[in-house]
Amino acid sequence: MSDTVPKIRLRGVTKRFGDKLVLDGIDLDVAARTSMVVIGGSGSGKSVLIKCILGLIEPDSGSIEIDGKDVLRQPSRVREAVRARIGMLFQNGALFDSISVAENVAFGLLALKKATPAEARARADEVLAQVGLAASVGDLSPAELSGGMQKRVALARAIAAAPDILFFDEPTTGLDPIMGAVIDGLIVEQVRRMGSTAIAITHDMASAQRIGDRAAMIHKGRIVWEGPAGSLMESGNAMVDQFTHGRRDGPIQMELRK
Amino acid sequence: MNRLLDFVASLGRGTLGACMATGRVALFGLIGLSHILRPPFYGRAFLRAMVEIGYFSLPVVALTAVFTGMVLALQSSIGLSRFSAESAIASLVVLSITRELGPVLAGLMVAGRVGAAMAAEIGTMRVTDQIDALTTLSTNPMKYLVAPRLLAGVLALPLLVVVADILGVLGGFIIAVAKLGFNPVTYLADTMSILQTGDVVSGLVKAAVFGFIITLMGCYHGYHSRGGAQGVGSATTAAVVTASVLILALDYVLTEMFFTK
DSSP, rough: OOOTTSSSSEEEEEEEEEEEEEEEEEEEEEOOEEEEEEOTTSSSSHHHHHHHTSSOOOEEEEEEEEETTGGGGSOOOHHHHHHTEEEEEEETTOOOOTTTTHHHHHOOOOOHHHHHHHHHHHHHHHHHHHHTTOGGGGGGGGGGGOHHHHHHHHHHHHHHOOOOOEEETTTTTTTTTTHHHHHHHHHHHHHHHHHHHEEEESSOOOHHHHHHHEEEEEETEEEEEEEGGGGGGGOOOOOHHHHOOOOOOOOOOOOOOO | OHHHHHHHHHHHHHHHHHHHHHHHHHHHHHHHHHHSSOOOHHHHHHHHHHHTGGGHHHHHHHHHHHHHHHHHHHHHHHHTEEEEEGGGGHHHHIIIIIIIIHHHHHHHHHIIIIHHHHHHHHHHHHHHHHHHHHHHHTTOOOIIHHHHHHHHHHHHHHHHHHHHHHHHHHHHHHHHHHHHHOOOOHHHHHHHHHHHHHHHHHHHHHHHHHHHHHHHHHHHHHOOOSSSSHHHHHHHHHHHHHHHHHHHHHHHHHHHHHHOO
């Protein structure tokens, strides 16, 4: 696929839940082998945006192209094949607590029939090592792990099938700053190693600058700014500046009931 | 006049809501059933559900059946003695247990134990994004979570009812022999002479239907739970209440089908 065609291209993506317009015509391009960080306040539509690209939520209108093909207009079999190329790290890890850590990591490989159970276990141990966890952790239950370890396991599960697109939903939420930096470092390392294209959504400005090549801000369902992630703190955009510096006063008004 | 219109409007809204909910449950059940027949099959998830529904429910179903059989023998002896018809105790116990009480009581017990646990487990998976995670890992949640449970419910409950039937009759036998002074051989002969294959089979068919209803309600309410711990709690309650009411209602419908000519 030519690098001139964005890996992911969104045009006019709109989603409404009842009366609430959550996505209001999102346009966004993510080039291949780059990391895009999407920032925005709670309820701004970040998670819905990622779920629309993943196919977990059907947009009301617009197009979502991956490698130049509009996935919304493809048959379900093709959409499933596209989804199989995407790895996702959920905000709270979303590890399956009824099975072991190794089974969690190997889950996608076995579902895609990419490996036998023995091969999948070997791959799980390999990926756990890549995120800094010993193979013995694979025999534990997710409930026996700390928050930071659960995030690492969730990252290992997301990258186990070597996806060419990775999504990260609030990867550092709930972690202390040091563990957050460790997880960010692992994300950057794995994305570069696999040559993947990544989209991360976050509130954490330090994390956004560590992970992202480019950044976009979403507010009230619209992309209000896009630029290099390195310029987030001095973007020149009043909304981005208010958000990144955590200022109470500015163009973004919290909808508080008086 | 306005109050009357408001009342009619709310009645209409309620009726439409009930119809829509029934349609959603029916569609959910049909999709779940269709996944039982289409590969891939998750044998391990099915076996786990069989153990959870069948094996772990054995103690509670067994105790319920034994005590119900005992009470039935005791109560019927009091009632039938007024007509000097104590000899009918064996018939009354075995027919009541196999046709009605075995499947209904086992169904209600399993609804309380398994339906609630199922709704809580799947509901927690929903609110912690585990169901979305399944989809992102190329696994259909209906196929992985719902289909094995539905199949296990349909198969495990009749097996539990076989046990409940035997233990229920045993409970009646113990009271009849130990307390009411019946001859054990005569009691068992009376039991076997009145019992027909259809009595047991109708109870097992009821059990299969109740097993489907319990697992369907547990899966449906868990799958559609929203809003954290409170949502999971509401889903659990809804699963048990709807399954219990449906078991009693369907018991009547099935009894009409089997025994009314």
